[in-house]
Ligand SMILES: NC(=O)C1=CN([C@@H]2O[C@H](COP(=O)(O)OP(=O)(O)OC[C@H]3O[C@@H](n4cnc5c(N)ncnc54)[C@H](OP(=O)(O)O)[C@@H]3O)[C@@H](O)[C@H]2O)C=CC1
């Protein structure tokens with residue numbers, strides 16, 4: 464039996480993780496946590512009978528304790544609650560399905576407690592990869608990628624020697640505005656940006672796909688997960704999201720993972736690694752598929768990628784600034800307080816106004832995040 468804890472169980476990745484757990488009889492839920500959706504969290508708690516559930520606010524925790532008063536399930540709250548769940552003695556693996564760099568402290572706590580990590584929460588690796596990867600190596604815990612591209616790369620690396628990798632070919636859908644120009648982007652609305660061509664995901668990552676900030680975050684995520692130089696990570700637009708990513712080796716061989724756009728495959732692979740288990744669902748049909756499209760990314764219009772490469776080059780706290788500015792800007796865009804292109808303007812201003820802190824520790828990363836939020840609030 465593998466005991467699983469999930470932070471972010473009510474979201475897109477969280478609910479799909481629970482779909483896997485329903486089918487795989489040797490996976491057992493020991494803890495769940497959510498932000499504010501107590502109705503769904505209560506339902507999940509009743510179905511999966513974890514030891515503990517976490518919710519962000521004390522007020523919601525008090526309500527949830529009342530709802531679950533007829534059970535033995537403990538209710539915890541806030542960051543302390545997330546950390547308690549991350550460290551839970553009975554768990555074997557933590558699924559980080561929470562959105563945003565709020566995942567940093569629980570992820571580090573879980574690694575320190577010796578838990579493997581099924582990592583969906585890319586913002587944590589983008590901002591604290593220099594702390595997390597060495598710590599995971601020291602504690603001998605596995606960081607198993609859930610993000611579809613990184614799972615594809617991980618799958619394409621199996622059985623090969625790391626030193627033989629020439630480059631990573633990271634695929635991108637191009638998002639809902641692929642092929643459009645800046646003039647078009649000036650007027651796009653939240654609803655337009657939320658129409659991802661292939662994937663059904665949470666709101667924040669869907670906007671990130673539209674700006675291609677998601678791909679920028681994924682370049683940084685790949686750098687940390689696979690220890691590759693940014694110049695050896697090439698982004699290729701594959702608008703159908705069928706090729707999930709590829710690895711090119713020194714002999715010119717390119718190994719790819721292909722499949723339908725369904726996050727359950729990478730989630731299950733991370734939870735059951737190294738086993739491949741049966742999964743119901745659509746299969747690729749190479750007789751009906753008449754082409755696989757490939758394009759170069761338009762980094763001048765979709766500046767998310769450009770900022771990411773620049774943040775990597777600056778290093779230190781700059782990836783935190785890139786990420787935090789984006790988190791802040793996307794929240795404002797979703798609240799209809801700014802326009803789509805303002806997301807780029809905010810990221811650019813924050814990055815231009817920041818003095819890099821080399822090798823920041825967790826408190827410096829969180830201070831940098833606060834600085835970004837204050838800076839954005841003072842100007843936008
Ligand atoms: N969705 C996808 O297909 C993919 C997602 N990812 C990454 O996975 C992560 C999750 O994405 P996604 O599932 O789409 O996001 P969602 O917005 O769908 O879900 C986010 C989850 O985090 C929870 N959460 C938010 N704030 C808190 C908090 N303060 N304390 C505890 N829980 C909190 C939410 O709870 P509540 O519901 O109560 O708000 C929800 O359960 C992101 O980092 C994303 O980039 C990566 C690849 C693919």
Ligand SMILES: CC(=O)[C@@H](O)[C@H](O)COP(=O)(O)O
Pocket residue numbers: 610611612634635636637638662668671672673675677678726
């Ligand atoms: C499903 C997944 O992993 C997302 O990160 C997805 O890749 C978003 O698609 P694009 O950013 O390529 O549009």
Ligand SMILES: [Mn+2]
Pocket residue numbers: 610611612613681
């Ligand atoms: Mn992805």
